[in-house]
Amino acid sequence: MKEVFILKHITTINKANLKASALKGGCGKCQSSCQSACKTSCTVANQKCESVK
Amino acid sequence: MIHKFKQLGYNIVLDVNSGAVHLPDDCAYDMLDFLDAPMTEEMPADLPGKLPGYSESEVRESYAELYQLYKDGALFAEDDYEKYSNTMVKSPVKSMCLNVAHDCNLRCEYCFAQTGDFGGERCIMTPETGKKAIDFLIERSGNREQLELDFFGGEPLMAWDTVVQTVEYARSIEKQHGKHFRFTITTNGLLLDDEKIDYINREMSNCVLSLDGRREVTDRIRRTLNGKSCFDVIVPKFQKLVQNRGDKDYYVRATFTRYNLDFTDDILAMRDMGFVQLSAEPVVTDPGEPYSIRQEDLPRVFSEYDRLCEVMANRTEDKFNFFHFMVDLNAGPCAIKRLRGCGCGNDYVAVEPHGDIYPCHQFVGIEQWKMGNLYDGTFNDDIKTYFSKVHVYSKEGCRNCWAKFFCSGGCNANSFLYEGDVKKPYKLACEMQKKRLECAIALAADRAVKGQETPVFTEAPASMG
Numbered sequence: 054m055k056e057v058f059i060l061k062h063i064t065t066i067n068k069a070n071l072k073a074s075a076l077k078g079g080c081g082k083c084q085s086s087c088q089s090a091c092k093t094s095c096t097v098a099n100q101k102c103e104s105v106k
Numbered sequence: 107m108i109h110k111f112k113q114l115g116y117n118i119v120l121d122v123n124s125g126a127v128h129l130p131d132d133c134a135y136d137m138l139d140f141l142d143a144p145m146t147e148e149m150p151a152d153l154p155g156k157l158p159g160y161s162e163s164e165v166r167e168s169y170a171e172l173y174q175l176y177k178d179g180a181l182f183a184e185d186d187y188e189k190y191s192n193t194m195v196k197s198p199v200k201s202m203c204l205n206v207a208h209d210c211n212l213r214c215e216y217c218f219a220q221t222g223d224f225g226g227e228r229c230i231m232t233p234e235t236g237k238k239a240i241d242f243l244i245e246r247s248g249n250r251e252q253l254e255l256d257f258f259g260g261e262p263l264m265a266w267d268t269v270v271q272t273v274e275y276a277r278s279i280e281k282q283h284g285k286h287f288r289f290t291i292t293t294n295g296l297l298l299d300d301e302k303i304d305y306i307n308r309e310m311s312n313c314v315l316s317l318d319g320r321r322e323v324t325d326r327i328r329r330t331l332n333g334k335s336c337f338d339v340i341v342p343k344f345q346k347l348v349q350n351r352g353d354k355d356y357y358v359r360a361t362f363t364r365y366n367l368d369f370t371d372d373i374l375a376m377r378d379m380g381f382v383q384l385s386a387e388p389v390v391t392d393p394g395e396p397y398s399i400r401q402e403d404l405p406r407v408f409s410e411y412d413r414l415c416e417v418m419a420n421r422t423e424d425k426f427n428f429f430h431f432m433v434d435l436n437a438g439p440c441a442i443k444r445l446r447g448c449g450c451g452n453d454y455v456a457v458e459p460h461g462d463i464y465p466c467h468q469f470v471g472i473e474q475w476k477m478g479n480l481y482d483g484t485f486n487d488d489i490k491t492y493f494s495k496v497h498v499y500s501k502e503g504c505r506n507c508w509a510k511f512f513c514s515g516g517c518n519a520n521s522f523l524y525e526g527d528v529k530k531p532y533k534l535a536c537e538m539q540k541k542r543l544e545c546a547i548a549l550a551a552d553r554a555v556k557g558q559e560t561p562v563f564t565e566a567p568a569s570m571g
């Protein structure tokens with residue numbers, strides 16, 4: 054299971070890691086990600102990062 | 107910036123700039139309507155008055171928790187990514203769509219390639235051109251080791267000899283150049299036989315199998331040259347391919363149109379055929395076409411996405427992956443990647459049968475976007491520079507859109523074709539994109555709450571994404 058952080062009124066289901074990812078990101082190794090309908094389009098968000106593999 | 111919505115019975119809040127996803131109770135959820143950065147440790151005195159349905163202690167506690175998240179950088183985080191977009195430069199070319207056949211053995215009504223010929227003459231790429239494309243990719247890929255090449259068309263199996271010779275050639279020289287090729291293919295399946303299935307399962311790291319779900323839906327729009335059904339020919343071949351594929355990636359992908367806005371049934375039909383990795387894309391076409399999806403269809407499309415989302419959350423057996431609802435909220439790509447998305451015309455290009463180079467398969471045949479040719483060695487750097495600067499901060503409306511780090515500004519080709527400008531997102535696509543993302547985030551939340559594993563995400567073929 055992924056990290057889930059539970060407070061009394063709010064449950065947080067992931068780490069806020071976007072900023073950290075920018076600092077060490079941009080290596081450019083990840084796959085291209087066409088978002089159109091003619092191929093199977095995706096959002097970049099369902100890609101994997103190649104450097105954490 | 108935050109985005110709040112309800113889905114699958116959850117109150118969901120996405121903190122756009124940190125990527126955090128919260129599930130607040132009703133009090134905290136409603137309170138967020140009245141809050142913004144900068145938050146103060148002291149609760150604003152008028153807050154309880156704005157939330158008459160909740161006790162003062164509840165309001166106080168909820169505020170304190172929200173403030174904690176704010177201090178931790180997980181709520182109302184600042185957008186400080188523009189500085190990265192300003193430094194974006196041209197990248198090496200690392201992916202290619204190889205249109206090996208501008209011809210097709212089906213006549214699908216909605217085909218963006220205009221029945222396979224891309225509006226030009228029907229033709230097949232020679233093996234020589236395929237090999238030249240490999241040389242081009244190796245030469246232009248700088249220090250990138252992993253190179254992606256998608257065999258596309260038209261129908262690529264109509265150019266099978268070129269496919270095989272191109273793969274063999276790449277394999278024969280990849281090591282000496284310190285590269286590794288990842289091949290993918292998109293096919294309608296008509297020409298599949300045992301030999302091709304084996305070859306695809308051995309050499310292609312992913313393959314996309316086109317089918318529109320239920321028999322009657324598929325047959326209505328995906329017809330053979332003489333108007334016959336293709337369903338019975340194709341399905342057993344796809345089943346065989348998938349059965350023999352082991353744990354390698356594949357997608358069975360459908361296009362849905364105005365004719366089948368109940369496309370959940372098509373997804374389920376494909377699951378019943380034994381396929382697990384599924385996708386269904388809204389058709390993108392001229393709104394004048396009878397099968398087009400128009401603005402007025404959106405409420406129906408949205409309610410169908412809701413239905414599919416619920417089916418997936420409640421299913422305990424025969425589960426499946428739906429490509430558009432897959433999002434990994436913990437280990438997605440870095441923020442830099444998210445600013446620019448597909449990389450068309452920059453790190454991704456398409457090559458057509460004559461060796462002409464375009465920013466991507468959807469720009470093929472549009473003269474003003476032609477980047478060069480493999481045979482005369484031309485490659486237009488201005489177009490590459492232009493696309494390297496196309497990102498969510500240079501596109502109209504994306505900056506203020508909550509979906510920007512998931513969507514990355516949508517499809518440049520669609521923007522050009524339907525809004526007349528690469529930097530002007532195609533509104534209809536934006537609406538559907540945002541709806542799908544809500545479903546995807548809700549499903550991820552549901553899995554987290556239930557303590558379920560994140561499914562293993564199949565990667566998209568290179569250029570297909």
Ligand code: SF4
Pocket residue numbers: 086087088089448449450454465466467468469516517518519520
């Ligand atoms: S998202 Fe659009 S512009 Fe980008 S590669 Fe795909 S079709 Fe081309």
Ligand code: SF4
Pocket residue numbers: 498501502503504505507508509510511513514515516517531532535536537539540
């Ligand atoms: S949904 Fe539309 S406005 Fe939002 S980021 Fe995507 S393309 Fe831009």
